[in-house]
Amino acid sequence: MNNCFLEACWGRPVDYTPVWLMRQAGRYLPQYMAVRSRCTFLELCKTPELAAEVTIQPVDFLGVDAAILFSDILTPVEPMGLKLDFVPGPVFENPVRSMADVDKLRIPDPESDLPFVLEAIKILRRELSGKVPLIGFGGAPFTLACYMVEGKGSKDWSGIKRMMYAAPDVYCALMEKVTMMDMEYLNAQIRAGAQAIQIFDTWGGILSPADYERYVLPYTTKLINGLNRTETPVIHFVKGSGTMLPVVRKAGGDVVGLDWQINLGDARNMLGQQTAVQGNLDPGVLFAPNDVIEREVKRILDENAGRTGHIFNLGHGILPTVPPENARFMVECVHRLSKR
Amino acid sequence: MNNCFLEACWGRPVDYTPVWLMRQAGRYLPQYMAVRSRCTFLELCKTPELAAEVTIQPVDFLGVDAAILFSDILTPVEPMGLKLDFVPGPVFENPVRSMADVDKLRIPDPESDLPFVLEAIKILRRELSGKVPLIGFGGAPFTLACYMVEGKGSKDWSGIKRMMYAAPDVYCALMEKVTMMDMEYLNAQIRAGAQAIQIFDTWGGILSPADYERYVLPYTTKLINGLNRTETPVIHFVKGSGTMLPVVRKAGGDVVGLDWQINLGDARNMLGQQTAVQGNLDPGVLFAPNDVIEREVKRILDENAGRTGHIFNLGHGILPTVPPENARFMVECVHRLSKR
Numbered sequence: 154m155n156n157c158f159l160e161a162c163w164g165r166p167v168d169y170t171p172v173w174l175m176r177q178a179g180r181y182l183p184q185y186m187a188v189r190s191r192c193t194f195l196e197l198c199k200t201p202e203l204a205a206e207v208t209i210q211p212v213d214f215l216g217v218d219a220a221i222l223f224s225d226i227l228t229p230v231e232p233m234g235l236k237l238d239f240v241p242g243p244v245f246e247n248p249v250r251s252m253a254d255v256d257k258l259r260i261p262d263p264e265s266d267l268p269f270v271l272e273a274i275k276i277l278r279r280e281l282s283g284k285v286p287l288i289g290f291g292g293a294p295f296t297l298a299c300y301m302v303e304g305k306g307s308k309d310w311s312g313i314k315r316m317m318y319a320a321p322d323v324y325c326a327l328m329e330k331v332t333m334m335d336m337e338y339l340n341a342q343i344r345a346g347a348q349a350i351q352i353f354d355t356w357g358g359i360l361s362p363a364d365y366e367r368y369v370l371p372y373t374t375k376l377i378n379g380l381n382r383t384e385t386p387v388i389h390f391v392k393g394s395g396t397m398l399p400v401v402r403k404a405g406g407d408v409v410g411l412d413w414q415i416n417l418g419d420a421r422n423m424l425g426q427q428t429a430v431q432g433n434l435d436p437g438v439l440f441a442p443n444d445v446i447e448r449e450v451k452r453i454l455d456e457n458a459g460r461t462g463h464i465f466n467l468g469h470g471i472l473p474t475v476p477p478e479n480a481r482f483m484v485e486c487v488h489r490l491s492k493r
Numbered sequence: 494m495n496n497c498f499l500e501a502c503w504g505r506p507v508d509y510t511p512v513w514l515m516r517q518a519g520r521y522l523p524q525y526m527a528v529r530s531r532c533t534f535l536e537l538c539k540t541p542e543l544a545a546e547v548t549i550q551p552v553d554f555l556g557v558d559a560a561i562l563f564s565d566i567l568t569p570v571e572p573m574g575l576k577l578d579f580v581p582g583p584v585f586e587n588p589v590r591s592m593a594d595v596d597k598l599r600i601p602d603p604e605s606d607l608p609f610v611l612e613a614i615k616i617l618r619r620e621l622s623g624k625v626p627l628i629g630f631g632g633a634p635f636t637l638a639c640y641m642v643e644g645k646g647s648k649d650w651s652g653i654k655r656m657m658y659a660a661p662d663v664y665c666a667l668m669e670k671v672t673m674m675d676m677e678y679l680n681a682q683i684r685a686g687a688q689a690i691q692i693f694d695t696w697g698g699i700l701s702p703a704d705y706e707r708y709v710l711p712y713t714t715k716l717i718n719g720l721n722r723t724e725t726p727v728i729h730f731v732k733g734s735g736t737m738l739p740v741v742r743k744a745g746g747d748v749v750g751l752d753w754q755i756n757l758g759d760a761r762n763m764l765g766q767q768t769a770v771q772g773n774l775d776p777g778v779l780f781a782p783n784d785v786i787e788r789e790v791k792r793i794l795d796e797n798a799g800r801t802g803h804i805f806n807l808g809h810g811i812l813p814t815v816p817p818e819n820a821r822f823m824v825e826c827v828h829r830l831s832k833r
Contacts, residue, residue, distance in 0.1 A: 318785045362756050363789075452703055
């Protein structure tokens with residue numbers, strides 16, 4: 154059993170720095186595209202055997218130290234009562250705009266509403282059979298609320314900000330419900346066998362640190378406190394949060410995810426040496442020639458300066474046009490250059 | 494003469510905190526839309542009388558302490574040899590992809606190639622007649638190069654990153670030429686009467702701090718060093734740079750622009766008390782009711798804690814759907830709450 158990833162999550166010494174890539178199962182891999190050509194994106198998420206197949210692909214191809222369940226952060230929002238489609242970006246037919254809309258939302262029962270996710274986890278634990286640990290995941294309440302209110306991606310997220318500022322009662326009621334959903338959903342993933350949980354707050358960084366602390370932190374804190382994490386470390390990733398890591402830290406969790414806009418050494422100093430970190434190579438570096446990839450991997454390992462509690466990753470999802478062999482070379486560099 | 498803005502740029506004591514808004518002349522104002530309905534965006538940029546008219550509109554309506562020339566950062570790139578259109582985002586018909594493309598670029602002569610910009614500045618100095626100072630501006634070399642290489646806006650800017658990493662000779666040759674163009678262009682604006690210069694590096698924050706320092710900082714430093722700024726302060730704004738302000742500071746310049754992702758007090762501590770700052774209200778706050786706008790203005794003034802050298806602004810351009818009266822109320826709050 155390769156326990157390197159979990160040991161690093163707990164801040165314990167490891168023989169080399171573990172590495173995985175956000176969105177490592179995805180469009181940049183021809184073997185993923187082959188599966189994807191036979192079904193829609195949502196069908197892939199909802200078919201446990203297929204989801205398990207594409208989850209394992211990058212483990213074999215890249216040689217990473219963890220698998221992450223193939224799914225989408227919006228999957229559990231659909232059984233809350235919002236009709237979801239991908240065109241290819243996510244679109245909700247009936248976004249949340251009023252208290253009446255919030256009242257209509259239901260908290261799904263993961264076992265009956267999202268059985269395909271739990272089934273995929275069980276298949277994966279069997280098929281991985283201890284090869285590498287399996288990470289489950291969910292969107293942070295704020296990021297899910299962003300999509301639920303806007304109905305789709307946005308450049309300026311003015312809809313959610315307008316609600317947050319002008320209708321705080323509606324905003325809070327929505328965030329409460331999403332937090333409860335998330336708690337049920339992620340605990341079900343843990344029960345099904347997920348060995349770590351990553352919480353993705355892709356849009357937490359669109360707020361000022363003061364507004365993040367006022368409008369987001371209470372909900373993420375409540376969520377993390379509500380997870381059964383005795384044996385399951387929680388990675389909390391807020392994209393664009395390099396300027397407010399001490400605030401993000403307050404949410405709890407075992408590992409703080411870092412995007413590439415911050416020097417990793419600076420981040421560790423801001424967080425304190427007790428907090429494990431995950432990151433933080435610019436996904437764009439995977440377009441570079443091998444010597445630059447190696448230089449940048451080395452820079453980040455140097456910035457970490459041999460401290461325990463570092464999981465190597467990109468600072469955001471791998472880009473769809475990256476050559477797969479560059480990703481594999483990056484993984485090889487991390488292992489080679491970090492060998493104790 | 495309202496000299497408050499210029500005094501604050503120089504870090505001198507002022508009676509109240511000066512304020513202006515990035516993109517204050519623009520689509521959120523009905524009086525702007527009225528002018529714009531009679532011509533294209535590029536025609537507006539290229540007709541000095543109209544550019545001057547829309548430049549003055551927000552000075553009258555909002556009561557801000559500075560006017561900023563109405564133009565676009567890509568205006569001077571067209572006479573370099575790239576065909577520019579707005580659809581409505583900027584598109585270059587013939588983007589820069591090779592050394593041959595870079596070799597073909599010429600350095601425009603501002604007096605003969607961009608006379609409309611200099612003429613607009615002269616009209617504005619006359620019409621403003623000392624009411625408020627006039628800010629000229631340009632895009633930072635990196636941000637201009639981003640558009641010149643991609644040919645348009647991008648989500649991941651993989652084209653410029655690929656060139657930067659894989660063809661550094663082409664990248665450096667391009668950056669050198671853009672830097673020279675910028676220097677000529679901004680010095681011509683100063684000669685024509687611009688009383689301050691803002692350099693917009695909208696995309697500098699897409700790089701890691703290490704890559705920013707390696708690939709961007711040398712050019713911005715060269716540009717700022719080449720400006721005749723004895724009597725003309727330079728504001729350097731790198732969006733997304735809250736995690737690397739000490740690096741941004743190295744470029745020189747008199748004022749560092751801040752986006753809203755950082756606590757203003759933290760920023761001043763990172764920069765040192767000698768460096769004036771500009772910012773940093775979340776543009777989304779202008780969708781909020783008055784009490785929230787006032788609360789957020791007060792928070793930022795409190796974070797500055799009465800230090801000299803603060804110009805109030807948004808952390809990025811005003812959004813097109815903001816109610817104009819909210820922007821006016823924000824300006825009124827800044828003046829009222831900062832009165833010494």
